[in-house]
Amino acid sequence: MNKIAPNDIVKVASKIPNNMPVPDVTKVFDMLMEFKRENEATKRDIARLDVMKEVMITEITKKYDFYEKLFNNVFDERRIAIQKYFEIIDSGIKQNDKDLVLSGLSNLSNVVASSPFANIGELKNLIESNKQIEM
Numbered sequence: 001m002n003k004i005a006p007n008d009i010v011k012v013a014s015k016i017p018n019n020m021p022v023p024d025v026t027k028v029f030d031m032l033m034e035f036k037r038e039n040e041a042t043k044r045d046i047a048r049l050d051v052m053k054e055v056m057i058t059e060i061t062k063k064y065d066f067y068e069k070l071f072n073n074v075f076d077e078r079r080i081a082i083q084k085y086f087e088i089i090d091s092g093i094k095q096n097d098k099d100l101v102l103s104g105l106s107n108l109s110n111v112v113a114s115s116p117f118a119n120i121g122e123l124k125n126l127i128e129s130n131k132q133i134e135m
Contacts (some may be wrong), residue, residue: 027099074116 016025084110092100117123 017029078111082108084109 016028020028085104088104089101089108092098092102092104
């Protein structure tokens with residue numbers, strides 16, 4: 001039960017009119033006690049919700065960081081592959097090697113035409129399993 005400081009009682013009692021009937025004074029004190037209990041419960045609820053908010057923000061931030069890293073890695077791999085095939089094509093052009101140019105174009109076409117999200121369902125299942133994902 002909530003304790004009331006003696007100073008609080010004196011402050012409240014000094015505000016009560018002298019001619020107020022005792023039952024009314026009791027009723028006022030009961031209402032004040034109920035208000036104090038509700039106020040303390042509200043403070044606890046607010047503190048609990050603040051903690052929950054911080055936990056949720058942390059979880060969202062971690063997920064954002066994970067997805068950013070994941071997609072950066074996926075697209076970095078594609079960028080590196082595309083760059084390599086352009087180097088092969090350039091080399092084939094410099095050497096006047098049609099087969100090398102065709103090979104570079106064919107592989108470049110395959111990378112560009114393929115979707116980095118072809119196995120998105122598999123990736124989703126892996127993410128939801130909370131297993132470690134190697135990048």
